Amino acid sequence: MKRNHLNRLTEIFNWSAILMVAVTMLLIFFWAPTERTMGDVQRIFYFHVGAGWVSMVAFLIALVGGVLYLRRPSPLWDTVALASVEIGLAFATMNIASGSIWGRPAWNTWWIWSPRLTSVTVMWLVYVAYFMLRGAIEDEQKRGRFSAVYVIVGFVTVLMTFFSIRFLRDIHPVLIGESSEAAQGLQEFESGLDSARMGITLTVTTLTFSLLYVAWLFNRIRLQRMLDEAERLKMQVIDRLQRST
Amino acid sequence: MTVLAPLLIFSILAQIEPGDPGRFNGYLLLAYGVMWLILIVYLFNLVSKQRNLQRDIRFMRQLLSDDEAEEQS
Numbered sequence: 001m002k003r004n005h006l007n008r009l010t011e012i013f014n015w016s017a018i019l020m021v022a023v024t025m026l027l028i029f030f031w032a033p034t035e036r037t038m039g040d041v042q043r044i045f046y047f048h049v050g051a052g053w054v055s056m057v058a059f060l061i062a063l064v065g066g067v068l069y070l071r072r073p074s075p076l077w078d079t080v081a082l083a084s085v086e087i088g089l090a091f092a093t094m095n096i097a098s099g100s101i102w103g104r105p106a107w108n109t110w111w112i113w114s115p116r117l118t119s120v121t122v123m124w125l126v127y128v129a130y131f132m133l134r135g136a137i138e139d140e141q142k143r144g145r146f147s148a149v150y151v152i153v154g155f156v157t158v159l160m161t162f163f164s165i166r167f168l169r170d171i172h173p174v175l176i177g178e179s180s181e182a183a184q185g186l187q188e189f190e191s192g193l194d195s196a197r198m199g200i201t202l203t204v205t206t207l208t209f210s211l212l213y214v215a216w217l218f219n220r221i222r223l224q225r226m227l228d229e230a231e232r233l234k235m236q237v238i239d240r241l242q243r244s245t
Numbered sequence: 246m247t248v249l250a251p252l253l254i255f256s257i258l259a260q261i262e263p264g265d266p267g268r269f270n271g272y273l274l275l276a277y278g279v280m281w282l283i284l285i286v287y288l289f290n291l292v293s294k295q296r297n298l299q300r301d302i303r304f305m306r307q308l309l310s311d312d313e314a315e316e317q318s
Contacts, residue, residue, distance in 0.1 A: 041269035044276040051280070090287045094280045101276040105269040219291055226298040233305040240312050 013215035020208040032201040033194035050205035052095035058088030066148035083220035115164040116172040123157035
């Protein structure tokens, strides 16, 4: 992709994401219905679920980037995987932090080592360790190869997180599908119309976060190109200095 | 006034009834505050890295073009 093309696309995504975030905030606080039992605090749900969903999608794209890198080693796929893990981790942190805060009024505790909360912590730590792995390997090709294998294997933790509440008894409710009997914090609304409004707000939030992910991905690719250019110029400067001395 | 402020806050909190939909609004504000902070920190990190790189690239290009001009003269 040409630099001007990339810059233009990045700008379009940046401005679209800003606009959509503003619309989403308005929907969450002024249009979405108030839940019957928990009240207004249930509005955490929209960012909590949206962030969780986009983090998992980002880790899936990191896996795709890893597979494509192993098939044909290109710095672009390595950058896509790296950027996706970075952004996915930001969204996963939002998801975990908001879940913990919401847990206090909903479950009367900030944290509980239930299957979902344990698996999401493992997932978060596995993806944090990805950066340690990258930092420990100097050779670019070796780093790309090892990182690609790591994101592919690391995706197991995403699957574990997704299926933990579906296969194991958990206090965390299931959004799509049947919850365990132990689940608490299920949502009830006054009417079917309210439920529809909740669904629309959640869909818009998820789409907005997806757009934000794409915008950040483009920004991160642009940043990587700048890093590569800075590295190339640095080598030229060093070469000139060596010739002049 | 400073003595009255806690009393005022207490009287507002005391008026919140168990069924009030806004009784957990403190947690709502805290959650959104934390989430926005994470978003802003990541964004700030991206922007500052980009600015530093732009400055470095400009500087190195200038250095190379000065060197080339010196060689030609």
